[in-house]
Amino acid sequence: MRVLVLGGGYAGVTVARRLERSLPDSVDLVVVDDSGTHLVQHELHRVIRRPAVADAIAVPLDEVLPRADVVTARVDEVDADGRRVALESGDVLDYDFAVVCLGASTAFHGLPGVRENATPLKRRRHAERIRADALGVCASGGRIVVGGAGLSGVQTAGELAALADERDADAEVVLLERLDDVAPSFPANFRAALADELDAAGVDVRTNVRVTGADADGVHLDDGTLPYDAFVWTGGITGTDAMDGDRPSVRSDLRVARKTFAVGDAARVVDADGEAVPASAATAIGEARTVAENVARLVEHERAGSGAFDPRLDSYRFDVPGWVVSVGDGAVAQLGPAVLRGTAAKTVKASIGVGHLGSIGAVQRAVKLVEEELP
Numbered sequence: 001m002r003v004l005v006l007g008g009g010y011a012g013v014t015v016a017r018r019l020e021r022s023l024p025d026s027v028d029l030v031v032v033d034d035s036g037t038h039l040v041q042h043e044l045h046r047v048i049r050r051p052a053v054a055d056a057i058a059v060p061l062d063e064v065l066p067r068a069d070v071v072t073a074r075v076d077e078v079d080a081d082g083r084r085v086a087l088e089s090g091d092v093l094d095y096d097f098a099v100v101c102l103g104a105s106t107a108f109h110g111l112p113g114v115r116e117n118a119t120p121l122k123r124r125r126h127a128e129r130i131r132a133d134a135l136g137v138c139a140s141g142g143r144i145v146v147g148g149a150g151l152s153g154v155q156t157a158g159e160l161a162a163l164a165d166e167r168d169a170d171a172e173v174v175l176l177e178r179l180d181d182v183a184p185s186f187p188a189n190f191r192a193a194l195a196d197e198l199d200a201a202g203v204d205v206r207t208n209v210r211v212t213g214a215d216a217d218g219v220h221l222d223d224g225t226l227p228y229d230a231f232v233w234t235g236g237i238t239g240t241d242a243m244d245g246d247r248p249s250v251r252s253d254l255r256v257a258r259k260t261f262a263v264g265d266a267a268r269v270v271d272a273d274g275e276a277v278p279a280s281a282a283t284a285i286g287e288a289r290t291v292a293e294n295v296a297r298l299v300e301h302e303r304a305g306s307g308a309f310d311p312r313l314d315s316y317r318f319d320v321p322g323w324v325v326s327v328g329d330g331a332v333a334q335l336g337p338a339v340l341r342g343t344a345a346k347t348v349k350a351s352i353g354v355g356h357l358g359s360i361g362a363v364q365r366a367v368k369l370v371e372e373e374l375p
């Protein structure tokens with residue numbers, strides 16, 4: 001019997017580590033990831049200002065998955081009903097059970113010229129390119145535009161402003177948001193604290209601004225063109241090519257087909273209470289825990305030949321204690337109804353990435369991240 005985990009991000013590593021412990025030795029556990037590395041993506045914006053963070057947040061999958069067979073390959077297509085995965089290499093992997101944890105791609109919404117002229121932020125190479133462009137702007141002066149003020153856009157703008165500040169550069173950072181607030185899908189007191197923190201960091205936040213396209217020199221808006229010297233796009237997510245650009249909707253048992261699950265950014269999850277779950281690292285990990293339990297139960301059921309009806313599966317319930325976001329050297333944390341700023345929020349922020357690395361057994365990298373986050 002073969003269980004496939006596609007993708008080695010937060011969801012993939014969490015599922016695979018749990019299945020390593022729960023599946024019998026006779027079941028093959030295969031993890032396929034195009035990078036062969038677990039990237040602590042929610043710290044990626046830090047690389048823009050502190051390149052050394054890149055090594056702390058990239059963990060070779062072999063190091064944290066001693067039992068699974070890690071295959072470094074790109075998934076081209078997932079046939080959930082036929083239980084087959086096509087790899088870019090031409091190989092095909094059949095499976096008994098699979099969990100799709102492929103994350104998401106940046107959404108450019110078909111806006112003309114945006115994909116061609118902006119740098120997204122999903123991979124290490126993107127952070128390095130943004131850093132190089134930003135250093136260029138810091139050296140000669142100018143404007144860096146960040147399009148989209150979700151969690152990644154807010155944190156990217158914060159890093160860019162702090163970088164310009166550290167270098168005493170004549171560089172302006174503008175953060176554009178289509179809706180009327182930054183982090184529009186988060187609670188009002190959190191949004192207000194973030195807006196204050198961005199203002200204090202010197203970011204020029206412009207809300208209710210619709211990007212209609214871009215060219216090599218400017219971002220096109222409803223009411224004119226905003227010239228830029230560097231352009232970063234964090235304007236949302238969409239499905240990966242392997243999923244035909246789709247993020248399939250899944251209910252609380254997290255299944256896209258009887259023996260295929262999808263979790264994390266790769267899916268649109270509605271939880272056991274009917275609540276739409278935001279795409280985030282925290283929810284990806286929670287969903288993955290539920291799926292690991294369900295896959296183990298189904299495997300046991302099938303191996304025991306216990307009949308045609310599936311056993312009862314656990315439901316995922318959205319239960320995240322809060323949100324923490326960095327803005328340069330500052331941070332904002334929402335824990336329950338309370339919003340924290342300053343050192344308390346900074347410490348919570350640092351502890352999340354460090355705690356995550358520790359929880360997957362990457363202890364040395366956790367120590368390195370502490371050194372970078374709390375110098």
Ligand SMILES: Cc1cc2nc3c(=O)[nH]c(=O)nc-3n(C[C@H](O)[C@H](O)[C@H](O)COP(=O)(O)OP(=O)(O)OC[C@H]3O[C@@H](n4cnc5c(N)ncnc54)[C@H](O)[C@@H]3O)c2cc1C
Nearest residue numbers: 007009010011034041042074075103152264265280281282
């Ligand atoms: C700059 C930034 C800041 C963020 N800040 C926060 C935050 O503060 N809090 C928070 O909760 N969330 C934050 N997020 C969001 C969070 O990082 C994502 O929600 C999270 O990474 C989703 O986890 P995942 O496991 O679903 O996908 P991912 O972590 O994206 O993992 C997907 C994996 O699949 C691999 N893969 C993709 N396509 C293929 C393919 N075709 N074949 C093989 N492998 C493939 C990738 O290499 C990757 O290893 C932030 C994101 C960014 C970019």
